[in-house]
Amino acid sequence: MGQTAKTIKTEELSILKVSISSDKITANISDGRIVSIPLNWFPRLEAATSKQLQTFEISPSGYGIHWPELDEDISIKSFIS
Numbered sequence: 001m002g003q004t005a006k007t008i009k010t011e012e013l014s015i016l017k018v019s020i021s022s023d024k025i026t027a028n029i030s031d032g033r034i035v036s037i038p039l040n041w042f043p044r045l046e047a048a049t050s051k052q053l054q055t056f057e058i059s060p061s062g063y064g065i066h067w068p069e070l071d072e073d074i075s076i077k078s079f080i081s
Contacts, residue, residue, distance in 0.1 A: 014062025015076055020053045027079050030062065035079040044072045 017028040025045070026036040040046045045053060048070055057066045064075040 013076055013080065015058050015065065015079075016062065018056065018058060018065055020056075022050075025065075025074070027065075027076075029076070029079065033080070037078055041078070042072065042074065044070050 012030075014030045015027045016030055019026045020039070023039050024036045025039060026034060028034050045067070048067070052067065052069050055067065055069055057068065058064075059066065062076070064073055066073050
């Protein structure tokens with residue numbers, strides 16, 4: 001019989017690091033993945049200044065990213081769904 005890949009539940013994953021460029025948000029995930037998503041998926045973020053984009057917090061659990069000045073939140077599900 002072949003091996004089956006271990007399924008990791010979203011609740012077990014966390015965002016470790018975030019970087020933002022002019023067109024994408026990249027997250028380092030606790031399972032080793034580095035995943036990018038387009039900035040234009042989030043109109044508030046796309047319209048923000050560079051300084052506003054760089055002012056974010058990763059939640060203590062690592063489940064999401066919050067931009068206090070923009071009142072915008074993205075969960076880890078945006079990166080892995």
